[in-house]
Amino acid sequence: MASMTRIELLVFFLLTGTSSASPLPPYTSLPFDPPSPPLLPVLEGALSVRDKTRRIPLLLTAAVLGFSSSSVLSSPRSPRYRHGSPFSGQAANDRRFQISDDMFWKDDRPFRIIGGDVHYFRVLPQYWRDRLLRAKALGLNTIQTYVPWNLHEPEPNKWVFEGIVDIEAYLKLAQELGFLVMLRAGPYICAEWDLGGFPAWLLAIEPPLKLRSSDTTFLHYVERWWAILLPKIAPLLYQNGGPIIMVQVENEFGSYGDDKAYLHHLVTLARKHLGHDIILYTTDGGSRETLDKGTIPGEGVFSAVDFSTGEDPWPIFELQKEYNAPGQSPPLSAEFYTGWLTHWGEQIAETDANRTAAALEKILSRNGSAVLYMAHGGTNFGFYSGANTGQNESDYKADLTSYDYDAPIKESGDVDNLKYKALRRVIQEYSGVALSLPPPDNGKKGYGLVTVHKIASFFEVLDDMNNPMTAVESEQPLAMESVGQMFGFLLYVSELPIMGTSSILKIQKVHDRAQVFVSCMSDKNGGSPTHVGVIERWSNGELEIPKVSCSSNISLFILVENMGRVNYGKYIFDRKGILSDVTVDGAVLLGWKMYPISLDICSKLFNVNPIKQVSISRTAEKISAEPGFYEGRFDIYSIEQVKDTFISFRGWNKGIAFVNNFNIGRFWPSFGPQCTLYVPAPILRQGENVVVILELHAPNSGLTINLVKKPDFTCGSKQYQK
Secondary structure, eight states, rough: OOOHHHHHHHHHHHTTTTTOOOOOOOOOOOOOOOOOSOOOSSTOOOOOEEEETTOOOOOOHHHTTSSSTTTTTOOOOOOOOOOOOTTTOGGGGGGGHHHHHHTTETTTEEEEEEEEEEOOGOOOOOGGGHHHHHHHHHHHEEEEEEEOOHHHHHHBBBBBOSSGOOOHHHHHHHHHHTOOEEEESSOOTTTGGGGOOOGGGGGOOOOOOOOOOOHHHHHHHHHHHHHHHHHGGGGGBGTTTTTTEEESSSGGGGGGGOOHHHHHHHHHHHHHHOOOEEEEEEESSSSOOOOOOOOTTTTTEEEEEEEOOTTTHHHHHHHHHHHTTOOOOOEEEEEEEESSOOTSOOOOOOOOOHHHHHHHHHHHHOOOOEEEEEEEEOOOOOBBBBBSSSSSTEEEEEEEEEEOTTTSSSOOOOOOOOSHHHHHHHHHHHHOOHHHHHHOOOOEEEEEEEEEEEEEGGGGGGGHHOOOOOOEEESSSSOOOOOOGSSSEEEEEEEEOOOOOOOEEEOOOEEEEEEEEEETTTTTTOOEEEEEEEEETTTTOOOOOOOOOOOEEEEEEEEEEOOOOOOSSSSOOOOOEOSOOETTTTTOOOOOEEEOOOOHHHHHHOOOHHHHHHHHHHTTOOOOOOEEEEEHHHHHOOOOOBBBBEEEHHHHHHHHEETTTEEEEOTTTTTOOOEEEOOOGGOSSSSSEEEEEESOOOOOOTEEEEEEOOOOOOOGGGGOOO
């Protein structure tokens, strides 16, 4: 290749395209085994992403999602490759991926990256192959994925690399299907993922850490994490026979800070574990300010860019050259946006298919490289969706459960849409290789209306949801992380004196949403506490506590929901719970007990006493505005009828849903826009299926949910959809 002229190289590049992999194996339907009991409980309620206004602990392991590791979350088997590539027949020492002449080179041949983000942790393992085959048929030759630290180390020194977080199995599967991989190892990933991928327990450390910095204590935990992660992926580097061609250091740091010592330290760590042959890269917005702060000069780290879809890419690629060594700047948009994220209360984000395809063509037509963000978005199961802020930390916007992103491969894997076809047409034209036909959309099943019954009010089963040994007492309310509750809910309990009149309750700083209740302390058997109202982070209003006729003091209950930690921007250190004094008529309220709420109760509710259920369901005909658990059951009569579905919560308020003890995420149709939650087929089973719902306010008047074939993003009050 060294003897080729530049004109010959260009002709070679145009004629050969980007792929030397063997043809894609024929698509086969994806088999899966329906989950079988016993189902493991959800862990400590733990099933709990970047408002670049130019631009989310669900421990997704068997225990937290409620399945044995051999069923719904088992990862597909992949062959182990020790020497070279099974596709090219090369020995590992003959494989190289390099940059020179402002081009990527794969085994001494010009190579153009046409890639896409598909995140393994947002897709059930049974569907990894399905989604990757659809990405292959789109024309992609490279898969990019983040690595979420918080899933792999949910507790200090507790390492998880199985099921939906079996990253090695995912990377090997990508290689089996002919993909190269760009790995975004963090430690910060953003990704519209809780806390930008950082473990929430970092927020409990005192004195507080300075995240994304050269803070020595923070770096200690980063070093420990990468000492586990990077040796696992080292055998999967391209030069070692694996698929990984590049490893990203940090993520869009130029939009956050300018701590060069921190970035240089990450490079040193990466090279310690991965060697000097792998290409390290950064990704930053395509402006001089962000590139000045986010790039790592003098380290041989490749600087990639991202920018809004529709911007002229070539002036930005020219700017990119200034931040790479001469000849070391192939034009690469590491995040070519195929759609956009959506927060609760907004209209669903959608982008025009033809304009998106035209923007991609502007890059590919001049031999640029691009990675589609997202090729397939997936789902934020459990409590792991993130959040953004505006000008201050009270301007809080939580992300949807769905991470569809208006990507060409939809949340459920569908590809029969205009955007997939338009992008595929452009990629086909400029890749120079014949593309396989995309697999047909997976079958969907609308199982219809399911009647639900109220199992219990929240306060009726409160004793079952908290362990008295885990309750914490303090004069002042403490953050969730400080009492060991990383996700979900924390109940704060205090005492008010007998009131002759109404009073004003104020919480200066609550993260994120507080429901307030009162009851008489002497009323041990008088039913559930009375709902007073809601205080929200973004409105920060005060509440009037009505006069309560009690013969003794009054119990005050404040149930605080963590709706997802901020994942982008300067307010990323986002502790949850009550973070300030609570005042009543201006006086600080002291003496608190904090009860971590464990949604382990949901697995117990699956086997509720049927006699008790009938009794409770009759009383539930009068809908009350208090948190409660509801259950519905439906049958699937044959394995052929086990298909993807969506649960419509239209008419419900806000809560969390579990299907066969799997936390499918948050719903909030009263705020919108998401009305439905995606239920992948591997969660379902032939026979009886059970849905348990924690509704925080009131269900729909008909006490029904509807299992439908299509997603719905048209819910919510229009006054919030701006």
